[in-house]
Amino acid sequence: MKILEIADLDTSRVRLAYQKVIAAIANRDFRGAQVRKLTGAAYADLYRARLNDADRLIFRLLRHDDEVCALMLEVIVNHDYGKSRFLRGAVIDEDKLVACDAAEAESGARPLRYLNPEVKIIHLLDKPISFDDVQDAVFRAPPPLVIVGGAGSGKTALTLEKLKHVEGEALYVTHSAYLAQSARNLYYANGFERAGQEATFLSYREFVESIHVPPGREAAWRDFAGWFQRVRQSVKDPELRGVDGHQILEEIRGVITAGERGALSREDYLALGVRQSIFAASQRGRLYDLFEKYLSWLKDAKLYDLNLIAHEWRAKAAPRYDFVVIDEVQDITPVELALVLATLRHPGRFLLCGDSNQIVHPNFFSWAQVKSLFWREPELAQRQQLSMLTANFRNSREETRVANQLLKIKQRRFGSIDRESNFLVRAVGAEAGVVTLAPDKDDLKRELNQKIRQSTRFAVLVMREEDKIEARKHFTTPLLFSIHEAKGLEYENIVLYRFISDHRAEFNEIADGVTAQDLTADELDYRRAKDKTDKSLEVYKFFVNALYVALTRATANLYLIESDTGHRLFELLELTPAGRVQVDAKQSSLEDWQREARKLELQGKQEQVDAIRRDILRQSPVPWPVFDQAKTTELLIKVFRDRAPGGKPRQQLFDIACCHDEPVLARWLARNAGLDAARQFDRQRDSIARKSYSAYFSKNLKEVLYQCASYGMEHRLPMNQTPLMAAAAAGNVALVEALLERGADRQNIDHFGYNALHWAMREAFRDRAFASGPFGALYELLAPSSVDVNTGERLVRIDQRHAEYFLFQTFWVLFKPLFTHGRSQDIAALDTRAILAAWDDLPIAIVAEERRKKPYLSGLMARNEVDRDYAYNRRLFKRRALGRYQFNSALALRQRRNGEDVWTPIFEALNLPFIAEFTPSDFGWNRARQLLRSYLAEAGMPEASLPIAEEGMNGEN
Numbered sequence: 001m002k003i004l005e006i007a008d009l010d011t012s013r014v015r016l017a018y019q020k021v022i023a024a025i026a027n028r029d030f031r032g033a034q035v036r037k038l039t040g041a042a043y044a045d046l047y048r049a050r051l052n053d054a055d056r057l058i059f060r061l062l063r064h065d066d067e068v069c070a071l072m073l074e075v076i077v078n079h080d081y082g083k084s085r086f087l088r089g090a091v092i093d094e095d096k097l098v099a100c101d102a103a104e105a106e107s108g109a110r111p112l113r114y115l116n117p118e119v120k121i122i123h124l125l126d127k128p129i130s131f132d133d134v135q136d137a138v139f140r141a142p143p144p145l146v147i148v149g150g151a152g153s154g155k156t157a158l159t160l161e162k163l164k165h166v167e168g169e170a171l172y173v174t175h176s177a178y179l180a181q182s183a184r185n186l187y188y189a190n191g192f193e194r195a196g197q198e199a200t201f202l203s204y205r206e207f208v209e210s211i212h213v214p215p216g217r218e219a220a221w222r223d224f225a226g227w228f229q230r231v232r233q234s235v236k237d238p239e240l241r242g243v244d245g246h247q248i249l250e251e252i253r254g255v256i257t258a259g260e261r262g263a264l265s266r267e268d269y270l271a272l273g274v275r276q277s278i279f280a281a282s283q284r285g286r287l288y289d290l291f292e293k294y295l296s297w298l299k300d301a302k303l304y305d306l307n308l309i310a311h312e313w314r315a316k317a318a319p320r321y322d323f324v325v326i327d328e329v330q331d332i333t334p335v336e337l338a339l340v341l342a343t344l345r346h347p348g349r350f351l352l353c354g355d356s357n358q359i360v361h362p363n364f365f366s367w368a369q370v371k372s373l374f375w376r377e378p379e380l381a382q383r384q385q386l387s388m389l390t391a392n393f394r395n396s397r398e399e400t401r402v403a404n405q406l407l408k409i410k411q412r413r414f415g416s417i418d419r420e421s422n423f424l425v426r427a428v429g430a431e432a433g434v435v436t437l438a439p440d441k442d443d444l445k446r447e448l449n450q451k452i453r454q455s456t457r458f459a460v461l462v463m464r465e466e467d468k469i470e471a472r473k474h475f476t477t478p479l480l481f482s483i484h485e486a487k488g489l490e491y492e493n494i495v496l497y498r499f500i501s502d503h504r505a506e507f508n509e510i511a512d513g514v515t516a517q518d519l520t521a522d523e524l525d526y527r528r529a530k531d532k533t534d535k536s537l538e539v540y541k542f543f544v545n546a547l548y549v550a551l552t553r554a555t556a557n558l559y560l561i562e563s564d565t566g567h568r569l570f571e572l573l574e575l576t577p578a579g580r581v582q583v584d585a586k587q588s589s590l591e592d593w594q595r596e597a598r599k600l601e602l603q604g605k606q607e608q609v610d611a612i613r614r615d616i617l618r619q620s621p622v623p624w625p626v627f628d629q630a631k632t633t634e635l636l637i638k639v640f641r642d643r644a645p646g647g648k649p650r651q652q653l654f655d656i657a658c659c660h661d662e663p664v665l666a667r668w669l670a671r672n673a674g675l676d677a678a679r680q681f682d683r684q685r686d687s688i689a690r691k692s693y694s695a696y697f698s699k700n701l702k703e704v705l706y707q708c709a710s711y712g713m714e715h716r717l718p719m720n721q722t723p724l725m726a727a728a729a730a731g732n733v734a735l736v737e738a739l740l741e742r743g744a745d746r747q748n749i750d751h752f753g754y755n756a757l758h759w760a761m762r763e764a765f766r767d768r769a770f771a772s773g774p775f776g777a778l779y780e781l782l783a784p785s786s787v788d789v790n791t792g793e794r795l796v797r798i799d800q801r802h803a804e805y806f807l808f809q810t811f812w813v814l815f816k817p818l819f820t821h822g823r824s825q826d827i828a829a830l831d832t833r834a835i836l837a838a839w840d841d842l843p844i845a846i847v848a849e850e851r852r853k854k855p856y857l858s859g860l861m862a863r864n865e866v867d868r869d870y871a872y873n874r875r876l877f878k879r880r881a882l883g884r885y886q887f888n889s890a891l892a893l894r895q896r897r898n899g900e901d902v903w904t905p906i907f908e909a910l911n912l913p914f915i916a917e918f919t920p921s922d923f924g925w926n927r928a929r930q931l932l933r934s935y936l937a938e939a940g941m942p943e944a945s946l947p948i949a950e951e952g953m954n955g956e957n
């Protein structure tokens, strides 16, 4: 058995014993190495071997082709499994582990897609990866580095592995927020940690916000399209009539405003060379007029353009990072890139990677422009390295062949785009794959649709948004995407619908003059376009690149449905029409669809998510009343203001009081509404609270999962919890796992701003058994990876790894009781004592021993105090009295509402105005009420009126 090791394995303490044990494992002598299998769902494929009396070795088995290898992961020193990076705090009882032999273990080995025969070091992200020689060479090369690679060539994987070795502050930035988030999760997968490093993963917009949050909102394509439509109509300019809005925006963003020195002046713009603009010199005056209108529209509509901001922000950008990575650099303009590089402490400490064949967004990217940014530093230019990754780890062999064929056509027809992107891709994966060209016939489409419409493993792509209408008539799958939407997605099977037939003329141009003989070479030679004034690449770039992106979305098979199967392009791609289409599709389960919906939601593909919920999941609204803020208010009015007869509303309010822990409401119900049962609040709170979600305490998960299938993963229970919140509050780890597995949303909140983690924390803070029991596992599962706050100036991302993270969440959970429980009524702020009391029984894995010390904690709060002068101050808190802190009232929190990110002022996010309904103003409480009012005033929010329940009483004093 071959022995492999992960990159940061440290065996120095046990060198001899380690050699002996791996020799035994290599000989498949599991008995000699005293191998035991670890049990537990989270680490089911791990084994341990015995090094000596005290130390153990953790490993796992991998299979590459027919060979099984053992991957050595970690040395466990002195039986201390609790410290293991792979076991994450699990308690292991050595006596209970069972011996296993090599043959049995080998049968469960996980597949490894590629194994470099020369290298025994394995990199670990979400899965083990063996770098090929080119990846390995880049991995070892010093920065600055530029990595050019095709789709699926492992750019992101390589980049993240390089980032792991950086000391100090490291930044990963990329265009899409989704990619930044998934890169972060890949980075920290398998318990990776690096002392002495602070890594931040941001989308480009978040990066801009981390310097200073621009006022207003980013202008999206939708905004632009709406505006352009109006302008086009009002100006009645015949020249603008036939022009596509995408092209105008591309010209503005990619040409006029993209340069490092800011927007071009009219003179400079008019003087651009023929290949530097989409538009002919004669049209440019008009374009510049339009650009000026665009600027005043942005201002009036309170929108911003990231290019223009990038230029303005240069003066604000201070050197901060020790290393910067920019992924998908082709999506970023030179002025944006210059802003990112301006935050480096030392020039040259960066890595850029991207693929110019994948540009379908408005953009005028060129590698030459990117390089010119650092060519100005002569020393950097010398050290600069450009590496090309030419393997493809994602697509099947046949797809790669077709995609390469397209690259050859593009190069023959238009010349090489640049030296950097002039290469073909090698397929590494074992999958052969099939590419089928089939005629656009009704019976064939019907049959195909029948097979794929219920499968999450098939997606249909069209070139443009407007092409969807026609496609929808034949394909009823919710997974229908335009090429702009499809970028970055990946499916096992992809159907391309009328990509070429609907754009026959353009593809005729693209294939013009190219012959089969031109495409026989296995390499691309560097060739310039025949005619330097030929701008056709710019015009046709969208079509070729869109087809290239579409072809590289499938991991296994492609189906091209075309009316014009005789088009020359197919001949050049060596695709011949098939009479029938072989499709092996199975209906996916509802769980698969729930997961798919969640995945797409995270990527912002709301249209497809809605279609899945509407057409496949067919979820209906819940048949019970949901006591959210509006419904609770209605009840308060009924019971206290209108004094409506009948016991039901009073009982419902009591249920609310128990579930949301409102002792004051219970007191009002008892004293002012005559509900005697409410006097038992302290004794009955927990049992009544649980009544509304009793199914969530059961080991049998069926009932809850059935409800999720009927009403959706995010439906609301009577007390306005989502299923995930209720499962968290019930401490039901298995149910939480099942819900997350089906795509439940960790970030969803109730009307007090509590998410599932907060519901679990509230229980852990008041119940010892909960804190030391299920909470450890719940935290691992539920904690969002970061919280984004706006300090009034800049975005601060509080990552789960930062000490501030758990403190912030604790403040969040302890906020409401400060106004409703009367215990700290005289301050409505928190001190170390209150926080440490809440943390008392939590596992060490959540709050480490050293972070539970008073001086450490007060130092942490003081360092983040809004008025404190400290370079890394995150300005989270405000000191209200000696040693007592509250949130900084100027903070805003990033929340997702109706599919859009919005900044919500912190006291609004915590719903302080509604908390006011449960904060009495009678004697003994007036201080809490006063503070509540002063917080509202400080945050510039409207004054709180008297609680509805108190209206009939004496009023505020």
Ligand SMILES: Nc1ncnc2c1ncn2[C@@H]1O[C@H](COP(=O)(O)OP(=O)(O)OP(=O)(O)O)[C@@H](O)[C@H]1O
Pocket (backbone or CB within 6 Å): 113, 114, 129, 130, 131, 132, 135, 149, 150, 151, 152, 153, 154, 155, 156, 157, 158, 355, 393, 394, 488
């Ligand atoms: N050496 C390797 N062996 C096996 N799998 C690999 C290797 N390198 C990368 N991969 C895998 O191939 C897939 C594509 O890699 P990655 O996402 O890093 O590529 P990329 O170049 O960033 O792709 P794209 O530009 O299309 O987003 C991932 O699943 C990654 O884990």
